[in-house]
Amino acid sequence: xxxxxxxxxxxxxxxxxxSFKIKLTNNxxxxxxxxxxxxxxxxxxxxxxxxxxxxSVIYLIGNEQVNIEDNPVFQQGDVLTLLAxxxxx
Numbered sequence: 891x892x893x894x895x896x897x898x899x900x901x902x903x904x905x906x907x908x909s910f911k912i913k914l915t916n917n918x919x920x921x922x923x924x925x926x927x928x929x930x931x932x933x934x935x936x937x938x939x940x941x942x943x944x945x946s947v948i949y950l951i952g953n954e955q956v957n958i959e960d961n962p963v964f965q966q967g968d969v970l971t972l973l974a975x976x977x978x979x
Contacts (some may be wrong), residue, residue, distance in 0.1 A: 933973055
């Protein structure tokens with residue numbers, strides 16, 4: 891299944907794109923994030939050094955925020971949006 895991924899904040903700058911499509915091997919959130927982490931620009935933001943998914947990133951499927959611990963399953967036509975925290979002063 892193809893999944894559209896939209897990036898905002900620092901993730902957009904790191905990836906050099908605001909959106910793209912990935913082909914999912916498994917139709918769940920952890921699989922999608924693991925596939926995205928193979929993009930070197932995103933790896934350190936999406937995956938913690940201990941290999942767990944980063945909880946500071948906000949994950950949305952459609953317009954609903956999802957909990958990574960629930961590992962939701964995607965349906966055809968879903969859009970995954972990633973919002974990374976923005977810091978500064």
